[in-house]
Each structure stands twice: as C-alpha cells, then as structure tokens.
Amino acid sequence: MGSTRPDRRRFLKGGAALASGLTVGAVEPALGQLPEPSTFIKGSDEMVAYGERSRFVTSVRIAHPPDNRPSPDEFGLVFHVASPLQDSVGMITPSSLHFVGTTRGSFVPEIDPREHRLMIHGLVDRPLTFTMEDLRRLPSVTRPHFIECAGNRSSPRHTTVQETHGMTSCAEWTGVLLSTLLKETGVKDAGKWIVAEGVEEVKGASSIPMEKAMDDCLVAYGMNGEAVRPQNGFPLRLLVPGFEGIFNSKYLRRVKVVDRYYMTYNDYGHLNREPERAALGYQIGPKSVITFPSAGQQLPGRGFYEISGLAWSGGGAVGKVEVSTDGGRRWMDAEIQGTAHRMAHTRFRYQWNWDGQQTELLSRCTDELGQVQPTRAQVAEFFNAPGVPGQDNSIQPWRIASDGSVHNAIT
Numbered sequence: 001m002g003s004t005r006p007d008r009r010r011f012l013k014g015g016a017a018l019a020s021g022l023t024v025g026a027v028e029p030a031l032g033q034l035p036e037p038s039t040f041i042k043g044s045d046e047m048v049a050y051g052e053r054s055r056f057v058t059s060v061r062i063a064h065p066p067d068n069r070p071s072p073d074e075f076g077l078v079f080h081v082a083s084p085l086q087d088s089v090g091m092i093t094p095s096s097l098h099f100v101g102t103t104r105g106s107f108v109p110e111i112d113p114r115e116h117r118l119m120i121h122g123l124v125d126r127p128l129t130f131t132m133e134d135l136r137r138l139p140s141v142t143r144p145h146f147i148e149c150a151g152n153r154s155s156p157r158h159t160t161v162q163e164t165h166g167m168t169s170c171a172e173w174t175g176v177l178l179s180t181l182l183k184e185t186g187v188k189d190a191g192k193w194i195v196a197e198g199v200e201e202v203k204g205a206s207s208i209p210m211e212k213a214m215d216d217c218l219v220a221y222g223m224n225g226e227a228v229r230p231q232n233g234f235p236l237r238l239l240v241p242g243f244e245g246i247f248n249s250k251y252l253r254r255v256k257v258v259d260r261y262y263m264t265y266n267d268y269g270h271l272n273r274e275p276e277r278a279a280l281g282y283q284i285g286p287k288s289v290i291t292f293p294s295a296g297q298q299l300p301g302r303g304f305y306e307i308s309g310l311a312w313s314g315g316g317a318v319g320k321v322e323v324s325t326d327g328g329r330r331w332m333d334a335e336i337q338g339t340a341h342r343m344a345h346t347r348f349r350y351q352w353n354w355d356g357q358q359t360e361l362l363s364r365c366t367d368e369l370g371q372v373q374p375t376r377a378q379v380a381e382f383f384n385a386p387g388v389p390g391q392d393n394s395i396q397p398w399r400i401a402s403d404g405s406v407h408n409a410i411t
C-alpha cells in the first residue's frame with residue numbers, strides 16, 4: 001500500500017500552507033478593542049470544592065444505539081453511552097465524557113468502598129480477600145489505556161463520529177497489576193484462565209487467558225487522577241489492555257483461577273462465531289478515525305485546516321497514521337502527537353489546505369506489530385458477509401461537500 005515516510009520538509013511546507021491559508025480564512029487583523037466579559041461568575045461552594053466546566057461548553061454523551069433501543073433484556077434505560085469524540089482534544093477522555101458500556105442498561109451499583117472486597121480464589125495456592133485499603137498499600141502503576149466496545153461499528157445510518165466511533169475512550173488508569181495479586185495467591189499449574197466478575201447479577205464476567213492476566217491486566221481504583229467513576233466501575237475495575245471492552249469487568253469483586261474457558265452471559269457476542277474468529281475478536285485491531293472534520297460538522301470555507309483524529313490498537317502502540325484527502329488515492333503520513341503509548345488512544349494531526357472541491361478524508365492506522373487498518377470491503381470479505389457483523393476496525397471515510405458540510409461516506 002503506497003505510503004511515504006515522515007518528511008520534515010513536508011511539515012515545513014505545511015507551515016507555509018498555514019500562512020497563506022489563514023489569509024483566505026476569516027481571521028481578523030489585530031486592530032481596536034477586544035470584547036470585555038460583561039458578567040462574572042461568583043464562585044459557589046460547589047465550584048470551589050470540585051469545579052465545573054463553563055456553561056458555554058455543552059459537549060455531552062449520548063445513548064447508543066442512537067435510536068435509543070433498550071438493552072437486550074430491556075433492563076435499565078440504555079445499552080451503552082457514547083463519548084463526543086467530535087469535540088475531543090488530546091488523547092485523554094475526561095471521566096465525565098468517558099463512554100459507558102453496560103450489558104444490562106444504565107444501572108450502576110452503589111458500592112461503599114469500605115465494604116468492598118476483591119476475592120482471588122480457584123486454582124491458587126492461597127486464596128486471598130483484599131480490601132480497598134489493602135490494594136492501595138501495594139505497588140501501583142499508572143498507564144493510559146483505551147477501552148473500546150466490540151459493538152463500536154460505523155453504520156450508514158450514523159451521522160456523527162459520536163455515533164460511528166463514540167464507544168471508545170482513553171483514560172489514565174491507576175491500580176495494581178493483576179500479576180502482583182496473582183503472585184501473592186500463587187497460581188497452580190492447572191490454572192490456565194481466569195474469570196473476572198463484577199458485583200451485578202449478570203456479573204460482567206469474562207474468561208481471560210492466564211498469559212494476559214499475568215502480562216498487563218490492571219486492577220484499577222484510579223481514573224484520570226481521581227477515583228474511578230461509578231459508571232466506569234467504582235470502586236474497582238479490571239483493565240485488560242487492548243481486549244474488547246466487555247473483558248474489562250467493572251465493580252470487580254472476584255477473580256477465579258480456572259482450568260478452561262468458562263462460558264458466561266458476556267459470551268453472547270461470541271457464540272455465533274467460529275472459535276478461530278471469535279478468538280481473534282478478543283484483541284481490538286488497528287483503528288483510527290478523523291474527529292475533525294467529521295460528519296455533522298461544517299467547514300466555514302476553503303483554506304487551511306488542521307485535520308485531527310485518534311488512532312489506537314489492541315496490538316500495542318500506534319506505529320504510524322496516514323491520512324488521505326483525496327478519497328484514498330494518495331496517503332500521507334500524519335504527525336503523531338507526543339508519545340504513542342501501548343493500547344492507548346494516540347492523537348494525530350495533518351495540515352491541509354482545502355480547495356473548496358468535494359472530496360473524501362480518510363485515515364489509516366498501522367500499529368507497532370505492522371498490522372494495517374483494513375478497508376470496509378476487506379473486513380466484509382473476512383467475515384464473508386455483507387456489512388460488518390463483528391468487530392469493525394475499518395477505515396472511516398468522511399465526505400466534504402463543496403458547501404463545507406461533512407458527511408459519513410460509508411454505504
């Protein structure tokens with residue numbers, strides 16, 4: 001696939017494009033007075049104590065699916081809740097806007113952390129029960145990781161990036177490596193899998209191979225510098241970096257070491273697949289999406305724009321991201337912002353001068369393993385079905401109409 005290596009000169013040329021582009025745009029010369037704020041907000045106790053965003057910032061999560069179908073067994077209000085990626089900057093999702101995945105509607109168990117316990121048992125040498133206090137005394141790690149629901153797939157019905165891709169988010173998680181806890185309990189030779197279970201009736205339980213459990217799974221109590229939010233698993237959740245969202249059990253209270261894969265309620269998404277393909281579905285493939293400009297947005301006119309988006313992969317760090325501004329004929333390397341962390345959202349940017357003609361914008365992620373984000377046609381071929389029945393990491397095209405309106409270009 002035709003790609004170019006990062007080219008310093010091209011970025012410099014991009015800078016030149018910025019200078020000329022802005023003269024075309026509507027940026028005013030610095031003359032005269034700037035408007036003064038006419039009112040001031042008095043700091044309330046709440047604002048002093050915890051803080052609040054500006055009332056002019058209105059970005060919010062939405063129910064997913066967007067037509068607000070209830071969860072499969074009609075419990076609770078919504079199935080999942082999607083994050084407003086169109087407004088995102090950087091690579092961290094604020095906790096208030098982190099997507100929420102629930103297998104049984106929008107109900108959230110209320111857990112007193114003083115009462116909460118995590119039990120590790122099954123094929124171990126010493127079954128142990130940890131309090132939250134116990135866990136906080138142990139060596140901890142802090143890492144950025146994305147979570148993505150396996151149902152995060154674009155449909156021609158979707159009209160915004162929040163609808164096509166909003167069921168992924170990236171937070172900075174703090175907690176104890178599961179391997180630290182499993183070394184405390186010891187694992188018997190026959191212990192090849194774990195089942196990680198939350199507190200609810202449906203348990204949010206999943207079977208995870210011991211190799212993964214011992215590698216980088218994280219028992220997290222911290223999220224973006226504070227306690228994990230209730231909707232994301234307070235007081236304790238499992239992070240299974242790079243695996244489908246459903247493996248990341250929230251309200252974690254039990255890890256059972258077992259000798260084989262256990263079938264759970266969470267397997268509904270895997271049952272109708274051949275085992276080989278289901279296994280592949282554990283790990284999120286390389287994926288990316290342009291968040292600006294994206295469907296539903298409006299470009300005010302031709303000229304300079306910084307295209308910006310997110311890339312991630314369950315296979316490790318993002319290696320490179322390419323952008324096409326001509327419907328996929330030519331691909332150019334995007335600039336990666338900062339360090340690309342393993343199994344974390346990575347922000348990319350590309351400097352673009354829009355000539356005002358209709359076109360299509362696309363992005364393509366290659367991860368550190370060399371896995372390349374596929375086209376929608378390739379994914380459909382893999383699943384041997386029209387559309388995308390399983391996890392969809394295909395390239396998302398956005399069509400820019402000549403009036404500057406941006407549309408979902410998949411059909």
Ligand SMILES: Nc1nc2c(c(=O)[nH]1)N[C@H]1C(S)=C(S)[C@@H](COP(=O)(O)O)O[C@H]1N2
Nearest residue numbers: 099100101102103149198204232245248250
């Ligand atoms: N206990 C519990 N854990 C759970 C779930 C659940 O319903 N209960 N939902 C799963 C699903 S389907 C997803 S996609 C992720 C979403 O994590 P988040 O809500 O923090 O974004 O949590 C997983 N863990």
Ligand SMILES: [Mo]
Nearest residue numbers: 101149150245
């Ligand atoms: Mo999910």
